[in-house]
Structure formats: C-alpha cells, structure tokens
Amino acid sequence: MTFGLVAGAGYLVWEQRDMLLSFENPIEAKDFPGPGTDDVTVEITEGATGFDMAEVLYDAGVVASKDAFVKAFGENPDAAGIRPGTRDMLTEMKASDAVSLLAKNEMAHLEVTIPEGFTVAQTVERLASVSGIPAADFRDALDRPRSFGLPKQADGNAEGWLYPHTYPVDPEEETAADVLRRMVRNTVARLDERGVPPRERQDVLIKASLVEREGMIAEDRPKIARAIENRLEDDMKLQIDASLAYGLDKPGIELTNADKEADTPFNLERHVGLPPTPIANPSEASIDAVLNPAEGAWKFWVTVNLNTGETKFSETYAQHQEYVAELREWQAKQG
Secondary structure, three states, X not given: OOOOOOOOOOOOOOOOOOXXXXXXXXXXXXXXXXXXXXXXXXXXXXXXXXXXXXXXXXXXXXXXXXXXXXXXXXHOOOHHHOOOEEEEEEOOOOHHHHHHHHHOOOOOEXXXXXXXOOOHHHHHHHHHHHHOOOHHHHHHHHOOHHHHOOOHHHOOOOOOOOOOOEEEEOOOOOOHHHHHHHHHHHHHHHHHHOOOOHHHHHHHHHHHHHHHHHOOOHHHHHHHHHHHHHHHHOOOEOOOHHHHHHHHOOOHHHOOHXXXXXXXXXXXXXXXXXXXXXXXXXXXXXXXXXXXXXXOXXXXXXXXXXXXXXXXXXXXXXXXHHHXXXXXXXXXXXX
C-alpha cells in the first residue's frame, strides 16, 4: 500500500536478433561439415537470444563456433520463431542445420514457466508463446470453467487459481484445458495441504494475491498480511494501488490521482473490504503469509526504495506520512 500511486512491474522480452552483431567476423567462423555424430540434449531457455543459443550449442559440442551459429541464425527467416524447450540434437552439426532443427520446434521435453504474481492474461500469453497452443484455445477454455475443473468458489473466474510453476507441456497430446486443469489442481492441492476449507479458498487467494503484488521482499509478506487483516477488522479501506491498477488494466506506475475516483470494484480507495477476485496468481510464500501473518498492530506500509524493495510499516497515519515523505525524497533523487 503506497497511497502515492507507486508500483512496479517486470516483463520478460524475447530478443532474437538484436544481439547478433557483437561478433567480430562470423564469415570466417569455423563450422562442422555435418551431418552430426553423437546424440545430445540441449535446453533453450525462455527469453534466450540467438547469442544465448550459440553459447549453449557451442558448450554442448553441437556447433564448431558461436560465430557460425550466429551467422546461420541471421540467415534463417524462421529463427525468430524458435521456442524454449529441451531438444534432441547431434554433436558436430553444421551450424545452418542446427538452426533449422531448432526452428522446427520439435521438443524432447517442452516446459513452460509461469512466474509468481502473473495474472491470467499474462499466463495465457506465456503459455501460448512457449507451447504453441493458440492463445484463443486458452481463452475459449477459460470461458468454460467446468472444462478445466475450476472450483465453484472461483465463480467462473480463474484469476488466482492458475498456480505459478514450471509445467511440462506436450502440445501434440494436450489441449489448453488440460494445461489449465493441472494448474488449478496444483492450487487446490496447496490449499488442501494447508487445511484451507473450500469455503475459504477464494478469500485466501484474494488476500494472497494482494500480498504477492505488494510485497517485494519475502520477509515483508507476513507483515503486509497482518496489516491487511488489521485494516479489515477495523472496517478501514485497504487503499491498495495494485488492486486499483488491476481493475483499470494499466501498469501501477501509470496510475494518477484521478484514478482514485475510478468506478471499479477493484478500487480499494473507494470500497471497504476485499476486491471481488484475486488480482494475480499468488505464490506459496504469499499464501503462507496470509495463513500465518506476523504479529503486530501495523495498518500502513510503504515501499521507500523501489530499487531495493525496502518497505516500512507503521501503526499510525502520522508515522506513515513520515515514511511517505521518505519515499518522495528517494523519488526526487532519481530525477
């Protein structure tokens, strides 16, 4: 809770060609004649650039030089479509053959990592881009919550129920609903392990999602969870920027003072109580923070350094204002 409309978000960006000019002389790079010798498995990680792939394949003995791979990568129009995953390849391949094989996207074992704190929209984008299953398939499944076993407590909205984890995916054998079903089952399993009754699942996920988005440092999350409980007990508005940003579908850093008047149930500047749904898929750490909040009388918190995530908690509004002033001082120094 910043009360000053300050938030942050990070996004992973695929770069395939931008870093390919850092090699000195790819034309004269050493290359194997091919077609290859021994079987080898290599992993192309999510977000890997052509440069990164060259490093992986060279270290595995697949290509004779990084420069040869980079040159072949730049010449293959399908190279930008290479997706993350584990591939079966050969040692001592001709670089152009290695690029062509990668571009076929034939996975030995494809994995999709969903980071903690992703929304459903971000999750769908990630699942589609990595697995190759069309985003429209995921959206169609989400419109049919029974197709992937979404519990009735979610009231048809999967937000908060798609457990962040690394999932093996077989796009040849699995549908979008199959993938979503595993994610929901993981969430239900985590809640069941912690003894959360079905009737309380949604509230736990809503609170955990708020903690997830507000707590930059793991140790702060139980304190944020406690401050939320303290405010709810006193019928105070939560005034959480992250919820407001979610309801307006805009980054937290773009919030304005005028947004505080927005007519949305996620505007916790206007409404007392919790938002109607989670605002993200929370981590186990955030769920645990909600179920085991720290002991304290805090009702306010503010991140005073957006680089380090240092957050200060207070019991009184006067003390909170001092910390807000500290944040403003930090912001002023950033230019």
